[in-house]
Amino acid sequence: MKKTLLFEAAGTIEAPVERVERLMLAVRPGPVGPDNAWLMSQTGGAIEGGPERFTLRRAGHAMTVEVVGQTFAMQGGWWYRGEYTVEPHPAGTLLTHRVFNVASRGRWGVPLANRFFIGFAKNSRDGFAAGLQLIGKELGCSTRLL
Structure with a gap:
């Protein structure tokens, strides 16, 4: 890329x-919230996939979320x-x-x-x-x- x-x-x-x-x-499959994908917690949505690459779905849109090392x-x-x-x-x-x-x-x-x-x-x-x-x-x- x-x-x-x-x-x-x-x-x-x-x-x-x-x-x-x-x-x-901290990111895992399930609803976005204070203990899951905290950076995105104010936008809501749900996470699927893992363990390093996830898909965040909210309001009809999808976004890729990756957690690798300290990033x-x-x-x-x-x-x-x-x-x-x-x-x-x-x-x-x-x-x-x-x-x-x-x-x-x-x-x-x-x-x-x-x-x-x-x-x-x-x-x-x-x-x-x-x-x-x-x-x-x-x-x-x-x-x-x-």
């Missing part, structure tokens, strides 16, 4: 990497792939979010379809910062956007 990086953001979570992994990397990835539509990687850090845990263009055809059309990504970086960074705060709230710890 060809991947072109479109966005990257990182932040720290003042919690041991094992706690963050239990929250963010949670979600891929949907014709171009989007988002990856969250959890790694040890002196402050506790480093969380990195990357968005890739993975279109197998019509790669040139991705910026056009997304209005040349005007505001994409700011909106993505703001979304990541909000998600980082939710993780901190869930784990009862501080976070910091890098």
